[in-house]
Amino acid sequence: MQNCFKILKIKQNSSPQEIKEAYWKLAHKYHPDKGGNKKIFITINHAYKQALHYEETRSKSNQAKKIIKIIGLSIGIILLFSLTSNKRREKK
Numbered sequence: 001m002q003n004c005f006k007i008l009k010i011k012q013n014s015s016p017q018e019i020k021e022a023y024w025k026l027a028h029k030y031h032p033d034k035g036g037n038k039k040i041f042i043t044i045n046h047a048y049k050q051a052l053h054y055e056e057t058r059s060k061s062n063q064a065k066k067i068i069k070i071i072g073l074s075i076g077i078i079l080l081f082s083l084t085s086n087k088r089r090e091k092k
Contacts (some may be wrong), residue, residue, distance in 0.1 A: 003047070003048075004047035004050035004051045004054070005047075007043060007044060007047035007052060008023060008026065008044070008047050008048065008051055009022060009026070010022045010051070012054075014051070015036040015055075016052065016055055019048065019051045019052055019055060020048075023044065023045075023047075023048040023051075025043045027038070027041065027044055027045065027048075030044060056062075
């Protein structure tokens with residue numbers, strides 16, 4: 001997976017826009033219709049698709065982590081409220 005970022009000459013944490021810009025730059029340079037190397041062009045195209053897929057997966061993973069954190073915090077608040085509510089009832 002990291003190889004696709006090396007091919008595109010970008011960092012692994014690049015944004016979708018940075019991935020696209022790097023792809024277009026290299027695709028333009030190596031496009032067979034513009035006198036470029038077809039094998040290199042195909043490699044660049046494949047790397048672009050891999051990099052976008054990796055970024056999409058990373059984004060979804062980050063969203064899932066945020067949701068889990070929110071759910072955990074919500075459960076914690078509910079439990080805390082429940083415990084303090086029970087203690088108030090016991091005092092009466």
